[in-house]
Structures are given as structure tokens and as C-alpha cells.
Amino acid sequence: MVTGTAAPMLEMRGITKYFGGLCAVSAVDLDLMPGEALAIVGDNGAGKSTLIKVLTGVFEPDEGEIRLDGKPVSIASRRDARALGIEAVYQNLGLVDTLDAPGNVFLGHELxxxxxxxxxxxxRRMAREAARVLQENVGIELPNLREPALHLSGGQRQAVAIARAIYSTDLRVLVMDEPTAALGPEETRNTLALMQRLKAQGIALIVISHNLEHVFAVADRVMVMRGGRRVGLRTTANSTKQEVLGLIVAALDEPVAA
Amino acid sequence: MSVAAPTVDGARPRQRGLPWPQRYVNVLGPLVMIVGLSLFMAVVHPPYFRISNLMIILQDASLYMVLAMGMTLVITGRGIDLSVGAIAALSAVVMAMLIKDLGVSVGIGMAAAVLVGLACGTANGLVITRLHVPDLIATLSMDLVFRGIALVLAAGVVLSQFPEPIPFLGRGRVLDIVPMPALIGLVVLAIGWILYHYTPLGRYAIAIGGDPEAAMLAGIDVRRHKIYQYMLMGGLAGLTGILLTGRLNAIQATSGMGLTLHTIAAVVVGGTSLFGGRGSMVGSLVGVLLLSMVVNALVNLRLDFFWQQVAAGVIIIASVGFYSSLQAGPGTLGRRLAGLAGRVQARA
Incomplete structure (x- = not known):
């Protein structure tokens, strides 16, 4: 089993999920190395979100197995996922608008x-710690820490959500759903830089994105999904946007056993 | 003309934090009204400011202070409790009957009042979280239930002449000046302030009221905390029942009819958002004082008693309209006023 390269931190094997008669995800495999950024791309309805929700404990798979460090794990709830160090950051979900940044970072596990x-x-300690994590791990300094999250920009909100993910668990896998979709150019640059910093800390990233520009800027590998199946897996260094785009829209194809 | 000035650096001038007039608008708003009212009364009716009259205002405000503490928490959690007046009456009637009819000691009677309040609050919380009845409908219905039980128990009788310390708690004067119930009310609000800012009870009320889904995703037991909020509210209503009994040293099942709406009005005037997620104990104190000052002013001006209700209604609409227009965006009256205040502050 063990190959010459490093062993994957996370493995998903043959993940299948049905909604009624509809097969949303069909026998999908996914490997993730420590400190790697894997992008998942595909058209709407390709099964990206479902696959991710299986990983983060929102959905239970009908078939398939998830292994962390080679050991099979069972993820039946978000709490389970969090306990294993798997967290998801959504663009707007998860922050309470009326709480300030420290309140949000520590929500549910206050000091x-x-x-x-x-x-x-x-x-006081929560404010200090939040500022420290935001600065050291996320690389952002909020001008006014006590401001309700409502008044933060998209990038700042994302930073707070990531700081929370880092603080709430021994973070190992961070799933980012469309991290740059609602951001301006400046904030997009900051977010891409932030992803590089997280990778440098050994945190593995799974990024769902429609923006191939950003995917090629930050991801090490790209996984293409279509119709609930994995239709391609490319190393960004050895691929092009044209090729990936071709896979997304089914101009090119390859056997599932990539 | 100069409206664009504060926003030249883009769409998000708020990032650096709001200028203080907007940040504390919930307290400043009613404070401005208090100052305005005071100036008006100073001109029209100076005896308004006699110590004796100010103490009457405090005495009147005391029950609302106790209730406002719980209501601030409940409304912050995106709830509302329309049954507090009935809970106060039921608790007081149970206490009164235990003491007068069954000869139970005062201490046990008072403890029973608080326990009855806690039980009623728990019932509210369970109906809301387990039966999924919206807060408004649940507590409106429970108001009928609690009031009905009080009427069944007391059957139209007025119970009076209670032993100390009930009358002292309800109308006693500390050092012959300060009303005892007002001290209780202030202590309760101070405890409320601590609960609101320094315990999970307050923090989770803000989270649940601000975004219930986010609160749940953060691992907060939303149902349990809603029940806690209504329990606390009920217990405080029970305490209010004791003070209500002591005030006239008499109680009947129909007592405390106007308590609920007056309390909600004071809390909302104090800047606690009916949409949840935002509240202020200090604001509630100021709101309570404002309403009691207005009511007292009307009495002093010998206006008909029923004008009080008109005044209370107008103040609520003015306050909520003001806060809503702050949220609604630029161009509205409240925004413009707050912006003006901000510019004045920036120039200073």
C-alpha cells in the first residue's frame, strides 16, 4: 500500500451519496497530503459540495470510507469532523453578525x-488571543477588534472564520467553499496569501472554486468533478487552465481510475 | 453637499469603528429625551424635581427594572415574553395564599413565589423549544393560562396585610429616602449587566438572537439556552410579584396587568433590538427611567391618567422608528441625525 511518496493525511475511498434516487456523488476517491492545497472544480451540480459535506459531517455517505493518517474514521456530525481537526469555512455562514471578532472566534468554547x-x-484574554491568532496565523490586523462582525469586510470576515477554525480545533484540514467569490481584488490577493501561510503551517486545504485563475495560483492539484464523478486529477504545475476547463465541460475525458 | 465627505475613502468608512454617538445611540437617544423632558418640566412645573417626587419616580420604576433585566436577555435572544405580568400575579397570589390561608412562614412564601415564577418560565421555554410554538404566540397563550390559574386560585379576593419584610421590600425607604424596591431593581440590573457581558448566558443570547444557525453550528445548545432565558425571566417575574404585593401590601389575581407591555416598551426604548442579537442593560435602565419620568410628568401636569398610555405608545414608536431608520440606510431621518452627530463629534 505504502508508495514511495509520503503517505496521505486524508483519504476518501469510494464515497457515494444518494438523495432519494439521485446519485449526487458516485464512488469518488480523494487523497490529501499534509500542507497540500487541493482544488475541487466542476460545474454546478457536479457533486463538489456534497463530497465536502460528507467530509465535514453534514451528510453521511451511503458507501465509502474515510481514513485519517491511514486509520478509518467515522464522521457522523460536524462535531466529529471538528474533533478530528477538519473544519469548513463558508463565505457568510458561521459568523454571528452582532458579535465582535473575539466573540466569534471563541463562540461555543469561550475562555x-x-x-x-x-x-x-x-x-480581555479572548480579545488578546483572537488578535494574536489573527495576526500570527491568519496574517491580518483588524483596525477595531470590538466592532460587530456586521461591519467587517468580506476578507476580514473570512479571516475571523479561519481564526475560529484554527482556534477551535487542532486544525489539520480546512475546507474553503468559494473563498474568493465575494471579494474584491485586494482582498482576493490577501486571501490567496493567507492560503499559502496556512499551507506553510502544515494545514491541508481543500478549496472549492469556480475561478481557475485562483485555483492555479494556490492549488497544488486540481480535481475535476462532473455528474457526481471524479473525471480528472491534475497537478497544476503540469497542466493548463485550458485542459482543466476541457475536463469541466466534458470536451476531454479520462477513465475514472486516474 | 458635505454628505460625501466622510465616505471619500470608499464604501466602508465603518471599518475604523463608529464614532461614539452612533455606538451609544441606544443610551444617548433616551437620555436626550430625559434631558428634554427635564428642561420642559423645569420650566412648566418645578416641583417635579423635589426629592420626594424623584423618589416616587424611582419607586414606580423599580418593578420595571427587575422585569427589564430578564426581558433584555429574552429579547436579545430573538424571543419575547408576554406573560410576565401574569407570572408576577400568579406568583404573588400563591405566596399570599400560602402565608394568609395556610400559615406558612414569610420566607418560605417568598421562596415559593420565586419558584412559581421559575416554573412558569420553564413552561414557557419548553412550549417554545419542544412544541415549536413561536415565542410571541406561546407566551401570549401562557399569559392567559397563568392569569387564569391566578383567578381560579384567588377567586376575586383581595389578600392584604402581609408580615414584614414583604411591605418593606415593596415600599420601604432606606434611610427614610431611597425606595427599597428601587435598590433591588438596580442590583438586579447590575447583575444582569454582568450576566450579559461576562457569562455564556448573555453571550449565547446575543449569538442565538444574532444568527441562530451560526450559534447552532458553533455547538451551542440553542434550545437549552432559550429555556434558561425564559426561566430567568420567570424567576424575576416571581420576584416582581413579591415587590408588587409589598407595594400596596395587598394583591389580587388581576394585579400587574400593564407590567408586560410597559417593560417591553422600556427595553425597546433602551435600544434592545426586537430582531434579536443586540441589547443593553444600561439602555434598559435608561428606558425604564424615561418611561417612569414621562408617566410621573403627566401625573404632575394633572393630565388624565389614560394619556399615559398614549405617551408610552408614542415613545415606543418614536424609538423603534429611530433605530429602524438607523439600520435602513442613508437618507433616512435617524441616519441623518446620527451622521450629523458624528460630524459634530469629528469636528470637536
Whole structure:
């Protein structure tokens, strides 16, 4: 089994998911190396989101197996996924608009400090820690940390969501769904740089994107999906946007056993 | 003309943080109204400011302070409790009957009032979270249930003449000046402020009210925390029942009819958003004081009692309209006023 190259951190084998009679994902394999960025591309309805939701515990697969560090794991809920260090960041989901950045970063696992034996929220330490994680791991400094998330820009919101993912678990796999879809050019540049920083920290990324420009800028490999199947897997260094685009729209094709 | 000035650097001038007048608009709004009212009364009716009258205002505000603490939390959590007046009455009636009819000691009677309140609040929370009845409908219906039970129990009788400390708690004066219930109300609101800012109870109310789905995804037990919020509200309504009994040293099943809406009005005037996710204990205190000052002013001006309701309604509409227009975007009245305040501040 073990090949000459490094062993994958995450393996998904033969993942199949039906919704009623509709097969959304059919026998899909996925490997992920530590510190690697894998892009998943494909048209709407290709099964990208379903596959990702299987990984993050939103859906349970009808068939297939997920292995982490070679050991089979069962991911029945988001909590399970989180416990294994698998987190997802969505463009707008997951932040409470009326809470500030530290409140969002620590939501659900607040830092506490006992006063007279009562565990009160330690807002000061949470603000400090959030600022530190945002600066050191995410590489962004918020001008006003106590501002409600409502008033943050798209890129800042994403940074807060990622800081939360980093803090809430021993983060190993970060799934990013359309990370650049709602961002301006400046923020897109920041987000791409942020992805490189996360990779450098050994965190593996799975990026769903429609933007091949960004995919080729940040991803090491591209997986193409169509009709619930994996129809191609390319190393970005040895491929071109034209080739990947061809796979997406079915101009080119290759056997499933890539 | 100069409207564009603050936004030359793009669409997001808010990133650097709001200028303080907008940040604290929930407290400043009613404070401005308090100052305006005070100036008006200073001219028209100076005896309004006698210590004795100010203490009457505090006395009147005290029950609403206690209720406003729980209501701030409940409304922040995107809920509302329309049954607090009935809970207060039911708790008070149970306490009164235990003491007067069954000869139970005062302490146990008072504890029973709070327990009845907690039980009613728990019932509210369970109906809302387990039966999936919307908060408004659930508590409106439970208001009928609680009031009905109080009427069945007390059957139209007025129970009066309670032993200390009930009258002291309801109308006593500390150092012969400060109303005891107002001190209780202030302490309750102070505790509420701590709960709101320094415990998961408040933090999760903000999260649940701001975005229930995000709160759930963050692993917060939304149902359980909604129940906690209504339990606290119920317990405070039970405490209010004790104070209500002590105020006139008498209670009947129909007591406390206007408490609920007046409390909600004060909380909303204080800037707690009916859409959830945003609230302020300090704002609620200021809202309570404003409403009590207005009511007292109307009494002092010898206006008919029923004008109080008209005034309360107008103040609520003015406040909610103001806050809504702040949210609605540029060009609206509230935005313009707040923007003006911001520019004045920036120049200073």
C-alpha cells in the first residue's frame, strides 16, 4: 500500500451519496497530503459540495470510507469532523453578525476565568488571543477588534472564520467553499496569501472554486468533478487552465481510475 | 453637499469603528429625551424635581427594572415574553395564599413565589423549544393560562396585610429616602449587566438572537439556552410579584396587568433590538427611567391618567422608528441625525 511518496493525511475511498434516487456523488476517491492545497472544480451540480459535506459531517455517505493518517474514521456530525481537526469555512455562514471578532472566534468554547469560583468570560484574554491568532496565523490586523462582525469586510470576515477554525480545533484540514467569490481584488490577493501561510503551517486545504485563475495560483492539484464523478486529477504545475476547463465541460475525458 | 465627505475613502468608512454617538445611540437617544423632558418640566412645573417626587419616580420604576433585566436577555435572544405580568400575579397570589390561608412562614412564601415564577418560565421555554410554538404566540397563550390559574386560585379576593419584610421590600425607604424596591431593581440590573457581558448566558443570547444557525453550528445548545432565558425571566417575574404585593401590601389575581407591555416598551426604548442579537442593560435602565419620568410628568401636569398610555405608545414608536431608520440606510431621518452627530463629534 505504502508508495514511495509520503503517505496521505486524508483519504476518501469510494464515497457515494444518494438523495432519494439521485446519485449526487458516485464512488469518488480523494487523497490529501499534509500542507497540500487541493482544488475541487466542476460545474454546478457536479457533486463538489456534497463530497465536502460528507467530509465535514453534514451528510453521511451511503458507501465509502474515510481514513485519517491511514486509520478509518467515522464522521457522523460536524462535531466529529471538528474533533478530528477538519473544519469548513463558508463565505457568510458561521459568523454571528452582532458579535465582535473575539466573540466569534471563541463562540461555543469561550475562555473563562474564575472569580469567587464562578467561571466568568475572560473577554480581555479572548480579545488578546483572537488578535494574536489573527495576526500570527491568519496574517491580518483588524483596525477595531470590538466592532460587530456586521461591519467587517468580506476578507476580514473570512479571516475571523479561519481564526475560529484554527482556534477551535487542532486544525489539520480546512475546507474553503468559494473563498474568493465575494471579494474584491485586494482582498482576493490577501486571501490567496493567507492560503499559502496556512499551507506553510502544515494545514491541508481543500478549496472549492469556480475561478481557475485562483485555483492555479494556490492549488497544488486540481480535481475535476462532473455528474457526481471524479473525471480528472491534475497537478497544476503540469497542466493548463485550458485542459482543466476541457475536463469541466466534458470536451476531454479520462477513465475514472486516474 | 458635505454628505460625501466622510465616505471619500470608499464604501466602508465603518471599518475604523463608529464614532461614539452612533455606538451609544441606544443610551444617548433616551437620555436626550430625559434631558428634554427635564428642561420642559423645569420650566412648566418645578416641583417635579423635589426629592420626594424623584423618589416616587424611582419607586414606580423599580418593578420595571427587575422585569427589564430578564426581558433584555429574552429579547436579545430573538424571543419575547408576554406573560410576565401574569407570572408576577400568579406568583404573588400563591405566596399570599400560602402565608394568609395556610400559615406558612414569610420566607418560605417568598421562596415559593420565586419558584412559581421559575416554573412558569420553564413552561414557557419548553412550549417554545419542544412544541415549536413561536415565542410571541406561546407566551401570549401562557399569559392567559397563568392569569387564569391566578383567578381560579384567588377567586376575586383581595389578600392584604402581609408580615414584614414583604411591605418593606415593596415600599420601604432606606434611610427614610431611597425606595427599597428601587435598590433591588438596580442590583438586579447590575447583575444582569454582568450576566450579559461576562457569562455564556448573555453571550449565547446575543449569538442565538444574532444568527441562530451560526450559534447552532458553533455547538451551542440553542434550545437549552432559550429555556434558561425564559426561566430567568420567570424567576424575576416571581420576584416582581413579591415587590408588587409589598407595594400596596395587598394583591389580587388581576394585579400587574400593564407590567408586560410597559417593560417591553422600556427595553425597546433602551435600544434592545426586537430582531434579536443586540441589547443593553444600561439602555434598559435608561428606558425604564424615561418611561417612569414621562408617566410621573403627566401625573404632575394633572393630565388624565389614560394619556399615559398614549405617551408610552408614542415613545415606543418614536424609538423603534429611530433605530429602524438607523439600520435602513442613508437618507433616512435617524441616519441623518446620527451622521450629523458624528460630524459634530469629528469636528470637536
Amino acid at each position: 473563562k476565568r474564575p472569580v469567587l469560583g464562578i467561571p466568568f468570560l475572560d473577554n
